[in-house]
Amino acid sequence: MELTKEAITEVGEMKRQHYAMIINGERVESSSGNTFDTLNPAKGETLATVAKANEEDAEKAVQAARNAFDNGKWRKYPVGKRARVMNKIADIMRSRFKELVEMEVLNSGKSVGAATVQINQSIEDFEFYAGAIVGHRGEVNNMPHGFFNYTHKEPLGVCAQIIPWNYPMMMAAWKIAPAIAAGCSVIIKPASLTPITAIILNEICHEAGVPEGVVNTVPGSGAVVGDYLVQHEDVNKVAFTGSTPTGKDIMEKASQTLKRLTLELGGKSPNIVFEDADMEAAVAGSLFGIFFNTGQSCEARSRMFVHESIYDEFMEKFIEKTEKLVSGDPMDKGTHLGSIISKDQLEIIDGYVQSAVQDGAKIATGGKQIYPEGHEEGHWYAPTVITDVTPDMKAVQEEIFGPVVVVEKFTDEKEVIKRANDTKYGLGSAIWTTNQGRATRVAHQIQAGIVMVNSPFSAFPGTPFGGYKQSGFGRELTVETLDLYMEDKSVLSYYGAKPLNPFNV
Ligand code: NAP
Ligand code: MG
Numbered sequence: 001m002e003l004t005k006e007a008i009t010e011v012g013e014m015k016r017q018h019y020a021m022i023i024n025g026e027r028v029e030s031s032s033g034n035t036f037d038t039l040n041p042a043k044g045e046t047l048a049t050v051a052k053a054n055e056e057d058a059e060k061a062v063q064a065a066r067n068a069f070d071n072g073k074w075r076k077y078p079v080g081k082r083a084r085v086m087n088k089i090a091d092i093m094r095s096r097f098k099e100l101v102e103m104e105v106l107n108s109g110k111s112v113g114a115a116t117v118q119i120n121q122s123i124e125d126f127e128f129y130a131g132a133i134v135g136h137r138g139e140v141n142n143m144p145h146g147f148f149n150y151t152h153k154e155p156l157g158v159c160a161q162i163i164p165w166n167y168p169m170m171m172a173a174w175k176i177a178p179a180i181a182a183g184c185s186v187i188i189k190p191a192s193l194t195p196i197t198a199i200i201l202n203e204i205c206h207e208a209g210v211p212e213g214v215v216n217t218v219p220g221s222g223a224v225v226g227d228y229l230v231q232h233e234d235v236n237k238v239a240f241t242g243s244t245p246t247g248k249d250i251m252e253k254a255s256q257t258l259k260r261l262t263l264e265l266g267g268k269s270p271n272i273v274f275e276d277a278d279m280e281a282a283v284a285g286s287l288f289g290i291f292f293n294t295g296q297s298c299e300a301r302s303r304m305f306v307h308e309s310i311y312d313e314f315m316e317k318f319i320e321k322t323e324k325l326v327s328g329d330p331m332d333k334g335t336h337l338g339s340i341i342s343k344d345q346l347e348i349i350d351g352y353v354q355s356a357v358q359d360g361a362k363i364a365t366g367g368k369q370i371y372p373e374g375h376e377e378g379h380w381y382a383p384t385v386i387t388d389v390t391p392d393m394k395a396v397q398e399e400i401f402g403p404v405v406v407v408e409k410f411t412d413e414k415e416v417i418k419r420a421n422d423t424k425y426g427l428g429s430a431i432w433t434t435n436q437g438r439a440t441r442v443a444h445q446i447q448a449g450i451v452m453v454n455s456p457f458s459a460f461p462g463t464p465f466g467g468y469k470q471s472g473f474g475r476e477l478t479v480e481t482l483d484l485y486m487e488d489k490s491v492l493s494y495y496g497a498k499p500l501n502p503f504n505v
Helices: 055-071 079-095 097-108 112-134 168-182 196-208 222-231 244-257 279-295 311-324 343-358 413-420 436-445 479-485
Strands: 005-007 021-023 026-028 035-040 045-051 147-155 158-162 185-189 215-217 237-241 260-264 270-273 303-307 362-365 384-387 404-410 430-432 486-494
Touching (some): 021 196, 055 158, 055 185, 055 215, 079 168, 079 196, 097 196, 112 168, 112 479, 147 479, 168 185, 168 196, 168 479, 185 222, 196 215, 222 244, 237 244, 237 479, 244 260, 279 404, 279 430, 303 311, 311 362, 311 384, 343 362, 343 384, 343 404, 404 413, 413 436, 430 436
Parallel strands (some): 158 185, 185 215, 270 303, 270 430, 303 404, 384 404
Antiparallel strands (some): 021 215, 035 045
16 A cells, blocks of 8 residues: 655644654555554543554664664764754744643543643753753773774664653653664654654654654554564664563563663562651652552552551551542643553552452552543542552562552661562662661662652653663663763774884784
């Protein structure tokens, strides 16, 4: 079938009945003609149809990205010019902020408050990397006399970037911004559940002046399109955010071509409340730590440890506040929790809660599906607190990825560090204490990429984000991320007047 093509000069209406994929600067339909429905999970309604990429389309995207990298001008631009285009991307996003937030809410079911923060951060990611790349240089190294060495930073090449549904636009921004700042070309594979805002972001890139083929978006099945990209010889790097099992599969397959890899995977992050914590701050911060983004977050603080001496007081306040949280119309500013992303995810969450009950745990609040007014057909789950758990329970060890926290008591610092580290994951962690010495001591012993001290927030553009252990490797959101999209070439030259003759012949 002949591809229908339309070059992108501007984004146009964001709310559409159909979204094409983006290959080589054009809106393109699938070569098979196939589409899939994307939903508004808060209402369980179809939102739009989306072109469904297959291997043939993925191949076209790789060729477009390869050609843009090998023969195009983007990576040859003076770095200031790349930065200017990236700032223009941010400017267009700012000028269409409300529309972007609305599309994110519609396609993900998240609350408008959460979407607002995330779209804002997506914009700042482009601004951050526009600035960071300008000062990102190689080094001149001290050498024995007669030798001169410098390192030349070169973009890696074509990068496949596979992203999840929990932060559809922010994950696209985290991936695209450092990659194109470095001069790479990218192919975004959005999550099948939430393809819309990644497509729109790609369109904005073109409107801002990113040349054709530098950013491409192929919505379609991860098992088909994602897998094809991961195994492709012409793809130099895979950057993936999502579940640990899929991450392992990608790592195994990417090893066949020794691709560069960044993996940002699951978590089961501890939230430790010491007896000397500021009670009010700890309750509010722990609440946000688990229930923001409806708990559908890789760094959700989903394992809570509370010191035995304050346990009763803390839990009374925590449960009282949990029950005050509002689940409902995601576009309402008073809403705290949006919907669950899908019926399947809802069943996964409830399955974990039921398993905890069967294992002997108690549900302090929540533990059931809910049906907010006007959203009865959507996928909703009550914010849930589970107590009386033991470390071996499935709900304590595995990532639930929903608004569910498990709570344990502890007795002393040494013991809680050991228990906090008793997980295969190591992404986030939070410590609530007014004792600075303890905060530092514990922070340095937690096996996690991120430690929040008296803070409900895990990251901003400029702070490293990534995991220890089976939460993956590589850091995003920071200056060093640029190096994960570059190679350091060592250029070693000899300038001595006397010719060197190491073989002495
Ligand atoms: P997933 O399988 O890890 O999917 C994430 C992304 O990878 C999606 O774009 C997906 O495409 C793609 N993908 C899936 N299989 C692939 C493969 N074999 N090769 C290449 N790409 C592939 O996550 P999920 O299935 O949506 O969710 C399952 C669980 O993962 C959740 O219950 C949650 O526990 C966890 N999760 C974690 C994060 C995180 O940030 N840590 C994010 C999302 C989910 P499709 O959408 O087309 O499948
Ligand atoms: Mg999956």
